[in-house]
Amino acid sequence: MNIRIAERDIAERVRSIVADLRPLEGPLLPILHQVQGEFGYIPQEALPVIADELNLSRAEVHGVVTFYHDYRDHPAGRHVLKLCRAEACQSMGGDALAERVKQMLGIDFHQTTLDGSVTLEPVYCLGLCACAPAVMFDGEVHGRVDDELAGELVEEARR
Numbered sequence: 453m454n455i456r457i458a459e460r461d462i463a464e465r466v467r468s469i470v471a472d473l474r475p476l477e478g479p480l481l482p483i484l485h486q487v488q489g490e491f492g493y494i495p496q497e498a499l500p501v502i503a504d505e506l507n508l509s510r511a512e513v514h515g516v517v518t519f520y521h522d523y524r525d526h527p528a529g530r531h532v533l534k535l536c537r538a539e540a541c542q543s544m545g546g547d548a549l550a551e552r553v554k555q556m557l558g559i560d561f562h563q564t565t566l567d568g569s570v571t572l573e574p575v576y577c578l579g580l581c582a583c584a585p586a587v588m589f590d591g592e593v594h595g596r597v598d599d600e601l602a603g604e605l606v607e608e609a610r611r
């Protein structure tokens with residue numbers, strides 16, 4: 453019963469977001485952005501509503517959600533740690549950094565620790581290439597991330 457109410461609430465809220473943003477040219481991305489801003493992720497229940505309202509197939513909407521790395525299909529942890537996976541950061545040890553962070557957290561990209569404290573996500577350039585490797589922790593960027601700083605961020609996230 454509660455789940456049904458939640459689904460209905462999601463559908464209503466998504467319909468309202470679509471109504472607000474439909475006049476924009478190319479409204480799908482702004483709508484998805486707003487839905488994720490509201491719920492913290494793109495609920496499965498939102499897809500058929502958006503598809504229906506925009507006259508798209510559900511597969512088309514799903515394809516866009518999965519194409520863009522910024523969209524999540526599940527709620528994030530209390531903290532979000534994004535590691536830059538683009539070229540400049542890779543050339544400065546980004547791969548090794550990613551492996552160490554994954555080990556410290558015990559998760560892979562697109563996963564959340566079991567205690568719900570941290571979600572780990574890849575990102576493709578944070579505009580901090582001169583200070584590679586770079587990460588973003590809860591919206592704040594950090595450059596020249598070494599093992600020590602990575603360890604501090606992981607510690608902070610787990611508190």
Ligand code: FES
Nearest residue numbers: 536538541578580
């Ligand atoms: S490549 Fe990592 S910040 Fe640009």
